[in-house]
Amino acid sequence: MKAIEVSGLDKSFKLKGKAIKALDGVSFSVDLGQSVGFIGQNGAGKSTTIKILFGALRADAGEARLMGRPAEDPLSRLGVGYVPENPYLYEQLTPREVISSGLRLHGIRGTENKRRTEFWLEKLDIAYAADKRIRNLSKGMTQRTALAHAFAIQPKLLVLDEPMSGLDPVGRRQVADLMQEYRQAGGTLFFCSHILHDVERLADHFVMIDRGKIQAQQGVAELLASQDTMLVRYLGETGLPGFEHDAGRVWKGLCLRTELTRVLPAIENAQGVILDVQPQSTLEALFRNVIEASHVASVRASS
Template identity: 75%
Template sequence: MKPIEVQGLHKSFKSKGKSIKALDDVSFTVEVGQSVGFIGQNGAGKSTSIKILFGALRADAGQALLMGCAAEDPRSRRGVGYVPENPYLYEQLTPREVVSSGLRLHGIKGPENHRRTEHWLERLDIAYAADKRIRNLSKGMTQRTALAHAFAIEPQLLVLDEPMSGLDPIGRRQVADLMQEYRQGGGTLFFCTHILHDVERLADRFVMIHKGRLRAQQSIADMLASQNTLVVRYYGATGLPGFAEDARMIWKGACERSQVPAVLATIAAAGGTLLNAHPQNSLEELFDSIASEAV
């Protein structure tokens, strides 16, 4: 069984009497234990695909299977943690009640329910607000509550749609670390994000959708390892030959992989400080090239 199987999805919406195609023959799968980043511009079709997976929308054609069951079958959501892009939580409840009731829906009661509730409220740094009403919390705190609920059930499959939305820098780092921990523990992760660096760090594979059509899918490791040219950025008073000033006292240049040790040694000898080095054709460059194409 594959946790996610999407085959030939088509979906259109009516707008001012015209049919707007949101998904056009979209197909992809997520294997057990994989971490897959689902990327694309706003309006590309990411959230529409996820809504179809969870039975919130019906596809015009094609098939979506979640945990081996048809998406509209409630049994497909057993053991699945899900946080939508804009989670809606009952405003009169508290974070403690949201997490605890979510666990009960998954059959987890008694001392184990209490243990997991308190553990995940602490892990997401919302224990201090655990008894405040959701309506009195900020967007970031509401997002943390939704994430605590998803992680607490210890899901076989975790689906996150823009999980960093509304979080401050510390919160984003915490959530990224939790996603990495879940991934390394053997969990299956499928997530949407606009932060492409997170995809390179957290995903085994990416699926790119643009204007409703699948445009690319590949192993992150294969994409990065296939690039022989690296872009090096460093902070220093002077630039190396062939390096251009990227910002004040920050220099940027390209070199072959075999030249990297010598370049880094030269930067250090000149008193420079390495900022980063990455393949020239990173996920960001691929994303930009596809997004800028005229379709």
């Protein structure tokens, strides 16, 4: 059984009487225990795909399955945690009530319900606002409440749509750490993020979508390990041969992976402080290249 199976999904919306295709033959899968980043520009089709997975929308064609069951089956969502980009929580409830009621929906009651509710209120730093109405909370606090609601059920599959949205830098780091803990404990994670560095750090694989079509699917480690050219940045007074000025006292240069054993000691001998050593072609670079190529092809097709 796979955690997520999507096959040939098509979905169109009407805009001023004209059909606009949001998904065009989208297919991918997520294995149990995997961590998969779902990336793409705004409007690429990420949220539409997730809404179909959770039964909020119906596809025009194709099939979507969640935990081995058709997405239309409510039982497919039992034990699955989900946080949309803009959580819609009942504004008359409190964070304590939201978490506790979510646990009850998944069959967790009594003292275990209370224990988990209190634990996650503390874990996500919302205990001080536990009995305030959702309507009176900031966007960040509402996001934390939704995340606590999803984590508290100890989900077999956790689906997060832009989980860092509305959070301050401390909150973003905290949520990234929670995702990493969940992943390392063997949980299955499927998440959307515009922060591609987080995808590189938190995902085993990525699925890239643009204009409703899947453009790339690959292992993150496989992508990064396949790059022979490395980008090196360091802080120093002068630039070594082959390095150019980046900003302030920062210098950058490219070298082959096999040359790092020579280049890095040379930087340290020159009293430089190494800032970054990473593959030249990161996920961000691949994303940019795919999007640009897709747009060029679209312009040529319409001309």
